[in-house]
Amino acid sequence: MVRSEGETPTLDQVARLAGVSKATASRAVNGGARVSPQAQAAVDDAVRRLGFIPNAAARSLATRRTGSIGLIVPESDERIFADPFFARMLHVVTRSVKAHDLQLVLLLTQPGKEEQRLMRYLRGRFVDGVVVASHHRGDRLAKSLADLGLPTVFIGSPWTSTDRVSIVESDGVGAGRQAARLLIDRGCRAIGTIAGPADMHAGHDRLEGWRQELSEAGLGVDAVVHGDFTEVGGARACGVLLDEFPGLDGIFAASDLMAAGAIRELAARGRRVPEDVALVGYDDLGTAERTDPPLTTFRNPIGAMATEAIRLLAQWIDEGPGEPPRRIVFAPELVRRASA
Amino acid sequence: MVRSEGETPTLDQVARLAGVSKATASRAVNGGARVSPQAQAAVDDAVRRLGFIPNAAARSLATRRTGSIGLIVPESDERIFADPFFARMLHVVTRSVKAHDLQLVLLLTQPGKEEQRLMRYLRGRFVDGVVVASHHRGDRLAKSLADLGLPTVFIGSPWTSTDRVSIVESDGVGAGRQAARLLIDRGCRAIGTIAGPADMHAGHDRLEGWRQELSEAGLGVDAVVHGDFTEVGGARACGVLLDEFPGLDGIFAASDLMAAGAIRELAARGRRVPEDVALVGYDDLGTAERTDPPLTTFRNPIGAMATEAIRLLAQWIDEGPGEPPRRIVFAPELVRRASA
DNA sequence: GTGATGCGTGGAACCGGTTCCACGCATCGA
DNA sequence: TCGATGCGTGGAACCGGTTCCACGCATCAC
Secondary structure, eight states, rough: OOTTTTOOOOOHHHHHHTSOOHHHHHHHHHHHHOOHHHHHHHHHHHHHHTTOHHHHHHHHHSSOOOSSSEEEESOOOHHHHHHHHHHHHHHHHHHHHHTTEEEEEEEEEOOTTTTHHHHHHHHHOOOOOOEEESOTOOOOOOHHHHTTOOOEEEESOOSOOOTTOOOOOOOOHHHHHHHHHHHTTTTTEEEEEEEOOOOOOOHHHHHHHHHHHHHHHTTOOOOOEEOOOSHHHHHHHHHHHHEEEEOOOEESSSSSHHHHHHHHHHHHHHTTTTTTEEEEEOOOOSSHHSSSSBEEEEOHHHHHHHHHHHHHHHHHHHOOOOOOOOOEEOOOOEOOOOOO | OOOOTOOOOOOOHHHHHHOOOOHHHHHHHHTTTTTTTHHHHHHHHHHHTTTOOOHOOOHHHHHHHOOOEEEEEEEEEEEHHHHHHOOOHHHHHHHHHTTTTTEEEEEESSSSHHHHHHHHHHHHHHTOEEESSSSSSSSHHHHHHHHTTTOOEOOOOSSSSTTTTTEEEEEEHHHHHHHHEEEEEEHOOOEEEOOOOOOOOHHHHHHHHHHHHHHHTTOOOOOOOOOOSHHHHHHHHHHHHHOOOTTEEEEESSSSHHHHHHHHHHTTOOOTTTTTSSEEEBBOHHHHHHHOOOOOEEEOOOHHHHHHHHHHHHHHHHHHOOOOOOEEEEOOOOOOOOOO
C-alpha cells in the first residue's frame, strides 16, 4: 500500500490517484452506474493501492443510512443465556443479517428499565431499524418506536398494539389448543398447565388456546400456574399444581425448559411420565430430546420467524413500510415423542 | 414539541430558535464551556421544545469518535451460549460499558473465518476501539487490529504477540501450579489433567503450570488429554485419561464444565470423588457449586478482567495508548470445596 | 487614562462522503 | 447537415455537526 501508517485514505485521494473527480470515484466505488470501463478500472486500482475503505460516518451522513440494525432484547441477561430460545434466535438473526449485508447491534436492556437511554440511542440514528424480541406487557417500547418513525419489526406480538410496526409471530393459541386436544385424545381428563409469564404474549396465547379447547370439551380450566420459562420455575410451578390438583393426569407446559423442571418434580414425587401424567412441552430446541422421557412438544418456528423479521425490516428500510406494516403468523409444528 | 412529525430537528433550528449561532448552540449542547448562563438557558429551552437529539453520523464525522466500542468474540455461538464464561463476561462488559457512557456492539465471528468482513467493518470506523475475548492460535486478529491502529484490548493473551495492543489476563500458569500443588499435598501421586484446547492460551497456560509443578516434585506429566471446554468433551477426555492411566488418583480440569463431565464419567466407572480420585476445576461460575460433590476450583476473575479491559480501552480512546500498551495480570483465587 | 487580559460570541472552515445538475461529446435518425 | 438523444463527467451543494480563530467588550492593574 502506498499510504503512510495510521492515515486513513479518503475518497479525494483515490480520485486524485485515479485521475478522475470525486463524483466519479464515488460512483465507481458504489457499483459503478454511469461510469466508463476505463474510469472504473482506474478507480478500482487506486482503491486497491491505497487500501481505501469508505468512512462510515461520512457515508451515513450523506445517505441517511447506517447499514446496521438493532436487535432489542428486553430481558435480563440471566434469562438470555439460560434459555436456548435466545441462543437460537441470535444464531438465525446473525446469519440472516449477514445475508442482507447489514451489521447487527445487540441492544440488551432490562425490561422496562433504561428506556430513556435506549431511545436516546435510537434517536441518534445509529441504526436504520430494529427487531424487538421478547416483549413484556409494561413496556412502552412499541409506541415509542412507532412515534420515532423507526422501521420496527416485533418477533412476537407487542402488548400495546399499534398498526405502525410489523409483527412476526407464532400461533400460540393454536398450539395451546392442539396440546389440549392431544391430551384429551389420549384420555386425560384432569389437565393442568404451566403457563408462561402472564406479562408476555407467548405465555398468554398458549394459555388461552389451552383454555378454549378444554372449555369446548367440557373440562375444567382451573389448574393453571404461571412459571417464568426457567427450569427451576417449571419444577416449582409443577409442585404447586400437584399440591392443589393431586389427580392431574395431563400437563401442558408453555416451554420445554419448564417441562423439564416438571419432569424432575414428577419423578421426585414418584409419578411416571407419561403413564401417570402425560406431558406436552413447547419449543423443541434440543432440551426436548434430552429429557427422560423425551418430550412431545411443538417446534417453535424461531428460524422462520427471525429470517422473516429481518427480511421485512430490510425491505421496509429500502422501500418504506408498504402500507400497512405486515403481520405474519407461523404455525408451530407438533413433534411427538414419548412424554405424551 | 414544535416540530412536525417525522422531521428530525437540527442544531441549526435549535440555534435559530434560541437566537444564538450554531457554534454557541453546539457548545451549550456539549456541557457548555465558555457559554453565558443566558445563552445556555435559551439553548436548553430550544432543545427541549424541539426534542433535539444530535445526529450521530454528523457528530462522528466531526469528532472522529463514534461513542461505541466492539466486543469481538471469535467463537461459535454454541459455545458462547453453552459456556457460562461468556454469559458472565457479557454481563460485566455490558455494565462496565454503560458506566463509561459507551455503546456496545457485539461482533460474533467464527474463529478465523470472515476476518475480511470483520476488518472491513472495523476499518469503516464504526467503533472507536475493540475488546477481544477468547483468542485462538490461528487468528491473525491481533496483528490485523494493531496494523489498523485501532485501540485494542485483549482479554486473555493473544498468540501472535504484539506490543501494540493492551492485554488483561489471568495467571493461568500460577493456577496450574497451585492446582498441582494442592493435589500433591493431599497425597495424590498419579496426577492427570484435562487441558483446554491447545490453540488457546487459557488451555496452554494452565497446562504449563501443572507441568512445571509436577516436574519439580518429580512426578510424571504424561497424563494429558485436551478437551474443548464443554461438559461432553470433559467426560470424553476423562474416559480417555482413565483408559490410559487407570491408576490416576488426581485430576486437574482446566474448566468446571469439563470437570463436571469428568465427575459424570468417574461416577459411571464407580470411582468416588474425592476418595478415589481428587478433582480440581477452574472458573467458579456457578457450575462448581452445583456438581456432586461441589468442586474445588479457582475463581476466574472475569469481572475484574472485563472491567479493567473496558477501563483501559476507554482511557486509550480518550488519551492515547500511554506508551507502551499495558499488560495486566489478575490472580485466580483458590476456592476449596469437596472435590479435592 | 491606557494597555493587557479574558470571556462570550459568531463566521467560516472542516470532517468525508453522495448526488443534483449542467455540460461536452459522440451517436443517430431524418 | 442539423437537431435530438444519451452517456460519462466534474463542479458544487449538501448531509449535520464541531472547532479554530478573530473580534468586541468589560474588567483590571498600573
